[in-house]
Structure formats: C-alpha cells, structure tokens
Amino acid sequence: MPLVIVAIGVILLLLLMIRFKMNGFIALVLVALAVGLMQGMPLDKVIGSIKAGVGGTLGSLALIMGFGAMLGKMLADCGGAQRIATTPDREIW
Structure with a gap:
C-alpha cells in the first residue's frame, strides 16, 4: 500500500x-x-518532516549556490561568460 500512495504522489506531482x-x-x-x-x-x-528535509537540503546547497553565483558574476563582469559562450561556436564550426 505505501508504494501505491507514493505512485499516486508522483502522478499528482x-x-x-x-x-x-x-x-x-x-x-x-x-x-x-x-x-x-x-x-x-x-x-x-508531516510538517516537521518537510521542514527537516527542505532545511537539510537547502542548508547544504546554500554554500554551493552562493559560490556559484559569485563565480558567475565575476565571469560576467570580466567578459568571460561571453567568451565561453562564443568560443565553442568558433572552434567546432
């Protein structure tokens, strides 16, 4: 029965x-x-379980996302993002 409920949850999602x-x-x-x-x-x-799951996931991802955002901003400011976007186009074709 628990698998049926999980399947219903996936379909509902x-x-x-x-x-x-x-x-x-x-x-x-x-x-x-x-x-x-x-x-x-x-x-x-149920609410406590959801809070614990979301909190644990966001807590571990927050640092990674923060560093990724900083790296992306630095790349955009120095023109590296544009270079990364256009270089494969030139090199492959």
Missing part, C-alpha cells in the same frame, strides 16, 4: 506541474503534505 503549470517547489511541498497524510502521519509530524 506531475499533474500539478504539467497540467496546472504550478511552481515545482510549491507542488512538491503540497504533494509531500498529501503523501504524508495519506500514509497516516499526524499533521504536525
């Missing part, structure tokens, strides 16, 4: 994102809430 054009993050949170409740978890445990 795809439906929300493709058919209703919902933002992926919002759709994922709503589906996580629905799957947790369908599994029989109490609402406070």
Whole structure:
C-alpha cells in the first residue's frame, strides 16, 4: 500500500506541474503534505518532516549556490561568460 500512495504522489506531482503549470517547489511541498497524510502521519509530524528535509537540503546547497553565483558574476563582469559562450561556436564550426 505505501508504494501505491507514493505512485499516486508522483502522478499528482506531475499533474500539478504539467497540467496546472504550478511552481515545482510549491507542488512538491503540497504533494509531500498529501503523501504524508495519506500514509497516516499526524499533521504536525508531516510538517516537521518537510521542514527537516527542505532545511537539510537547502542548508547544504546554500554554500554551493552562493559560490556559484559569485563565480558567475565575476565571469560576467570580466567578459568571460561571453567568451565561453562564443568560443565553442568558433572552434567546432
């Protein structure tokens, strides 16, 4: 039965994102809430589980994304991004 509920969650996620054009993050949170409740978890445990999962993921990615944004800004300011974008075109053709 738990696999059926997870399959329903995946279908619901795809439906929300493709058919209703919902933002992926919002759709994922709503589906996580629905799957947790369908599994029989109490609402406070479901919300705590979602917070822990999202917080752990964002906490580990924040540093990587921050450094990536800084590197991208430096490349854009010095013209490196333009060079990276145009060089493969010239070299291949």
